[in-house]
Amino acid sequence: MVGDVIDFYYFSGTGNTLLVVQEMGDVFKEKGIQANLHSIEGSKPDDINLNHTIGLGFPVAELSTYNFVWNFIRELPETHQNTEIFMVDTLAGISGGVVGPVYEIVQKKGYQPVGAKEIIMPPNIFYIQDEETSKEKVQRGLIIAGQYAQELCIGNSQWDKPSILSWAAYYISLAGLKITRSSVHQKLFQLKTKETECKSYGICVRLCPVDNITLDEGKTPEHGFNCEYV
Ligand SMILES: Cc1cc2nc3c(=O)[nH]c(=O)nc-3n(C[C@H](O)[C@H](O)[C@H](O)COP(=O)(O)O)c2cc1C
Incomplete structure (x- = not known):
């Protein structure tokens, strides 16, 4: 209770x-x-x-x-x-x-x-x-x-x-998460921002739970290699 x-x-x-x-x-x-x-x-x-x-x-x-x-x-x-x-x-x-x-x-x-x-x-x-x-x-x-x-x-x-x-299931998942976090996977499936849809507000930077997004000088979001694909 x-x-x-x-x-x-x-x-x-x-x-x-x-x-x-x-x-x-x-x-x-x-x-x-x-x-x-x-x-x-x-x-x-x-x-x-x-x-x-x-x-x-x-x-x-x-x-x-x-x-x-x-x-x-x-x-x-x-x-x-x-x-x-x-x-x-x-x-x-x-x-x-x-x-x-x-x-x-x-x-x-x-x-x-x-x-x-x-x-x-x-x-x-x-x-x-x-x-x-x-x-x-x-x-x-x-x-x-x-x-x-x-x-x-x-x-x-x-x-x-x-x-x-x-x-x-837990250990299969751990193996899956390891692959997801590997540098090969991160580079192959690196997320990209659609420039036509982005308003450069930086909301994604604040919301990303693993701090994987930064704004470049032109205020376009850049994704790093720490993504958990949330
Ligand atoms: C990267 C990723 C992995 C997922 N893996 C599973 C999974 O293993 N099994 C499943 O039933 N759903 C899986 N889902 C679906 C989500 O668990 C489900 O849609 C959930 O309700 C999303 O919750 P949220 O809207 O609070 O993020 C996955 C979704 C994502 C984005």
Whole structure:
């Protein structure tokens, strides 16, 4: 069961996870629970208040999640206060390498894992759906998010423990992330800005969670070799 105050740390590349986190935040507030939303990119694990319940929300990537999200989870402070923690991720359909491994990390740090949920939302990597299907997926996803938040409030949620399959998916994902971060992949798939569409505001520079974008002298964004393809 969650406490009276929740600090909900989330990352969302294209908005699916943000919608889920906001929906859950609304349910918590309806139940009289204070839910503070914090972006993972703008937060330091050291500043976490261990007297509050901790929420983690992020997208699935390559069967688990992005390196910088893993780093945030791995750097969570240890707790001796039995701090409750829950997680939610959003995905297009296949995961496996995140729920179990996150459980193991947070439990070793002394947290009380109270719930984990994976919620299917529209894919943001291959745009294979029409708008109508995407809308339906979002609606269904938000219903599940609301129900999950209610389960957390009454202590009726679960968190699957790591299994051999989850570790297999985790290690496949680690290998995938290693390839993604390799210099060959970074050079082959280096992102480029469409000059005709860029207004040179520099918003991308501020939003990139891995600080991979800079503005050149002509104010055109330049992408480095540290991309996580968010
Ligand atoms: C680089 C990348 C890798 C992804 N890998 C997976 C995956 O392994 N399994 C899956 O079901 N969805 C995968 N997705 C889809 C996203 O997890 C899904 O659309 C998610 O809801 C996006 O959340 P966001 O809008 O908060 O960023 C991937 C998306 C990206 C951009």
